[in-house]
Amino acid sequence: MTEQQVLRQSIVMVFVVAAAGIGFGLASGSASIIFDGIYSLTDAVMTTVALLVSSLITQRMSERRQARLVQRFTMGFWHLEPMVLGLSGILLTGAAIYALVMAVSSLLTGGRDLDFGRAIAYAAVVVVIAVTMAWRNRRANRTIGSNFVALDVKGWTMSAGLTGALLVAFVLGWAMQGTALDHLTPYVDPAVLALVCLVMIPLPIPVIRQAMADILLITPADFKADIDRIAREVVAQHGFLDHRAYVARVGRGRQIELYFIVPPGQPPRPLEDWDAIRDQIGDAIGGDIDNRWLTIAFTTDPEWAD
Incomplete structure (x- = not known):
């Protein structure tokens, strides 16, 4: 399997997860699920850009288009790779920071009601998809050795961790309903979103740091x-x-x-x-x-x- 094939298949699955996340989030009233969908959508867009850059670098395009681009980029397209990786990391970190601010704001204003049944169903399905894609792409990258695929694997791993945390929180919130802790259920969604964001914000930093080193031509x-x-x-x-x-x-x-x-x-x-x-x-x-x-x-x- 080639780098382009892995990325194409990953893009399709990420768009599916993103659409499901935004839809289920709106239906269940969960800001954390909406964030999960938006995070996945951002990842899908950047993976699409990564696929285009990969095609340029490996020159997998028509001869006419290749000749036209080579005339404009006589030094090659390698410099585009760290730009895409750095931008992707910055966007993912920025999305997590924004979601953290929204979660804290929701906690301070009394939380929000949530349909735990729909939320649990969504989270369970996405965890299975994310774990499967991360395992599959990591195994493929042992042969490919691509930075883009490695970042994609990290994205699926982060998605699995994020959605897994949401699943645990939703199950706990569902179990709290009708008990003495029922009054705390509106805080479950923003609280778990805040905790997840705190964990995810620093994760893309190594990718950003390496991308900046490449862009600035820092000598290894x-x-x-x-x-x-x-x-x-x-x-x-x-x-x-x-x-x-x-x-x-x-x-x-x-x-x-x-x-x-x-x-x-x-x-x-x-x-x-x-x-x-x-x-x-x-x-x-x-x-x-x-x-x-x-x-x-x-x-x-x-x-x-x-």
Whole structure:
């Protein structure tokens, strides 16, 4: 199964869950279920955008459209991936913060009545769907290794946790009806929504942090160390003076620029010899060459490398 297939199937299921959440939320009077539906709808929209970006990166499109886009984006589409991931994380966190404010406001104004029967039925079905999709997509991503699918798995996991908490709260609220605690039932829905939001607000932060690091082209220390090690071996093997390495990770793409300082006055070499050194370096770096932008230059003037 490909990345695009996983995301397409996930999008369909998320839209189904979102529509059901908003509908059941309005029918049962539950703000927490409405929030669950809106949260799922936001996730579905961002997953759709992720699918489009994935298609651009892997160039799964018509040749005519591909040629037109390549003319406008000659450096590739990798930079779109962290933008989408970061925006998705920010929107999900923002939705949770807004829902928390609404939940606190509802608690301060006496809560709200709720049809626990419909709420329990909705929550039970969604928990099953979310757990199934999270497990299925996580297993598929073991082979795919996609950041988009990983974020989608996290979204389904969060949805399962959110709806599972709602299910437990609704069952407790239903059990409280007709007892000495019946007067507390209007507070069940806003209280559980507030608690769930407090848990969910920080969850997308690691994704946002990594996306910002990619957007700002912050150099990964381990990646830089590995490239420097390979470059030093090339310097020693071929008698160069030094090297300069500039690396960044942008989504799934790796951008690498290597400059080697060659001693002046050396006898000229055929271009084939320099290309052979480039091939040697490329093989040593390895990785997914389809998502690697590798530039290797040779110069006797260090100013060209700095």
